[in-house]
Amino acid sequence: MPAYRRAYLFVIRKKGKTALLLVTFLVIMTLLLAGMAVNRAAKTAAAQLRESIGGYFKIAPDYQKMNIRQFTDRQLIDQVMETEGIKAYNAMDTWYLSVPELTLKPGKFTGEGDGKAQMTRLLGNNDSSLHEYFVLNIFTLEEGRHLKPDDTGQALISRELAQMNQLKTGDTFTAYLTEDGTVAGEAAGAGASEDGYRLQIAGIFDEMHTEAGNQNTPECDLPANFIFIDAATSQEIGRKLQGTVQRYFNGGAAFFARDPKELDRIVQEVQRLDGVDWDSLKLTVNNTAYQKSVEPLDRLSGMTFLMVGLITVISVSLLSLLLTLWERDRIHEAGVLMAFGISKRNILWQHFLECGLIFALAFCLAAAVSFPLSRQAGKVLYHDAAGEAKENTEAVSYTFTNDPVDVDAAAPEVNFGAELRLPALALSGVMGIVIVGISVGISFLVIVRRKPKELLTVME
Amino acid sequence: MNILEARQVFYYYTEGRPVLNGIDLGFEKGKMYVILGPSGCGKTTLLSLLGGMDVPSAGQVIFNGKEIREIGLERYRREGVSFVFQNYNLIDYMTPEENVCLTAKEEPLPVLARLGLTGEEARRNVLKLSGGQQQRVAIARALASQAPVILADEPTGNLDEATAREITAVFKDAAKTYGRCVVMVSHSNEVAKEADVVITLHGGQVA
Secondary structure, eight states: OOHHHHHHHHHHHOHHHHHHHHHHHHHHHHHHHHHHHHHHHHHHHHHHHHHHTOOEEEEEEOTTSSOOOOOOBHHHHHHHHTSTTEEEEEEEEEEEEEOTTSOOOOOHHHHHTOGGGGEEEEEEESOGGGSHHHHTTSEEEEEEOOOOTTOOSEEEEEHHHHHHTTOOTTOEEEEEEESSSSSOSTTTTTTEEEEEEEEEEEEEEEEOSBOOOOTTSOGGGOGGGOEEEEHHHHHHHHHHHHOSSSOBOTTOEEEEESSGGGHHHHHHHHHTOTTOOTTTEEEEEEOHHHHHHHHHHHHHHHHHHHHHHHHHHHHHHHHHHHHHHHHHHTHHHHHHHHHTTOOHHHHHHHHHHHHHHHHHHHHHHHHHHHHHHHHHHHHHHHHHHHHHHHHHHHHOOBOSSSOGGGSOOOOOOOOOOOOOOHHHHHHHHHHHHHHHHHHHHHHTHHHHTSOHHHHHHHHO | OEEEEEEEEEEEEETTEEEEEEEEEEEETTOEEEEEOOTTSSHHHHHHHHTTSSOOSEEEEEETTEEHHHHOHHHHHHHTEEEEOTTOOOOTTSOHHHHHHTTOSSOHHHHHHHTTOOHHHHTSOGGGSOHHHHHHHHHHHHHHTTOSEEEEESTTTTSOHHHHHHHHHHHHHHHHTTOOEEEEEOSOHHHHHTOSEEEEEETTEEO
16 A cells, blocks of 8 residues: 555544644744735835835035035036946935025015015936935825926925916926025025026925924925925026036935945945045935835844744654654554555655645645635734834924934835745745655654564554 | 565564564465464564565565565555554445445445445444445455455454454455455464464564
8 A cells, every 4th residue: 555545645644743733833834924914025125115215315415514626517427336236326306496486385585575585596416216215205296297308397395385376298388597696695596697597397295294394494494485496407506606617516415225234335435436535525325215214124033034934843842752652653654554564664654645635635724724824914913013113203203404314214104014925835846845854854863763563462 | 375474584673682583484375364362472463564565684584585675665565564453443434335445446336335334334434334334344344455464463452242243254265255365363263273274473483
């Protein structure tokens, strides 16, 4: 009689043992599957975060210094971009222009009847999606599209500003340089020059994690009044104000690492670049968005990895103990089978098949149970792991008086979905088979060490 | 011609104190042998060596002219010999039919029927059979394996007198009708009376 037939007969006739083993396997596999699904989800989410957020560092003129000899210009950007591991950059400018066609959100100057009430902040960048405010999740684009390097005469405005002026994407407005090109002086706003820049609204953003400001905040510092403009327009303004084509970016440039884990190395390499005057420039690193988001995921991943490891060890111990106890009862049977010339290997195979059959059934049941369970367990575990980090994030708000690079960034929403996928299912199936194999092997030592005659003696 | 032989077989559990002390025996097909002797004289040890369950400390066990280690002990146990035990040793999660199937090289039901078990009994839980019926199943298992040698270790030890007689008759029939070589260990003189050859062991030697 072949081993599989003997195994089948054992499984269907020894109902008590089969049921106990089935329940044991079901519990083990459900925990293992759920643990692996959550672990995999955490790793996937962390990997996605690494790709999507990235860490960044900013090189900008150190305006605290009296004597600035070097600015963030094209040459410096090209030099930095040669460093391995940087995937993109965003060169930034900040200008203050008058927008007489628009009604700005009122602030300090409106109350004082100052002409500067019509001036606001224009933020020039070659890719607005890489602007710190968007990267740090302080603003989110709600409508339209981001500004790209090839754009000319395009702008992003806030939803509040759009609503106050009944503007939508595709509408246009004009921004004017003031006579002296600065916010200072009575000429600002009311005294706008003829140098106007026609801007079309490419997108509308919402403010997140910001303080609305108060009546003492100048209009240009209220985030609702911020206007993002494309690089070409920004360069044109710069050329006008700086009077030269070879101009620098007054807001500096942000450089994004392909993998935030590499950020420290990249920064070290950049700091060693030749010909860079670090007395004039300030290099600041902001990795907090990634760190905050990845921290709970790393914790969860570690926790579930430990859980899977513990389940495996406990499973092997428990199953080995259970099977060893049963194996003692089966010395009799093994002795008889060996007396009829059936090899130990064949008997071991039979015992493995018995457990394998029950395991296969338990695995199917566990997979069905684990689908909803892993989703629920994932949510609970992630919520627990993310709780602390989220509290920290919620306590932070951006006041727009700081450099964004120094901001303790808000953790972006993580798309965490612990769902049982085929690779996790396959891996846990393999792990289950290994657990069965090890446990059966350990329990079989009771038999394997004895000669057939000894088994018969024990039997008697 | 001997199908099975023990040549100068020694077996020691402890060095210097042989349980079997130079046994020379030959067994032929179609005969029933009964090994008698007091407890501890080495009867069961001799049977296990003849059955390839263990190997002699010295000497040889020859089957069909070949040393059983050359044949391979597992193969020898599978093809050369078949065991019947005092306590039947049936597999409890198998029916009598399935127990016979374990080793069968022929249809199990006719063999069981020859030994007096009905079709219904052949499919019953083995533990629900009487002692005599269980021993018949064990004998059927040995017969169905078609092994030329049947080794029986006190097969009637747990049975009442009448059943023991019936079972002894079955063994004798196996030798006479089916040409098997039956080697039986027993304490019973009644069983010995039915044997073609009686071997008495004493102190590890053939008396």
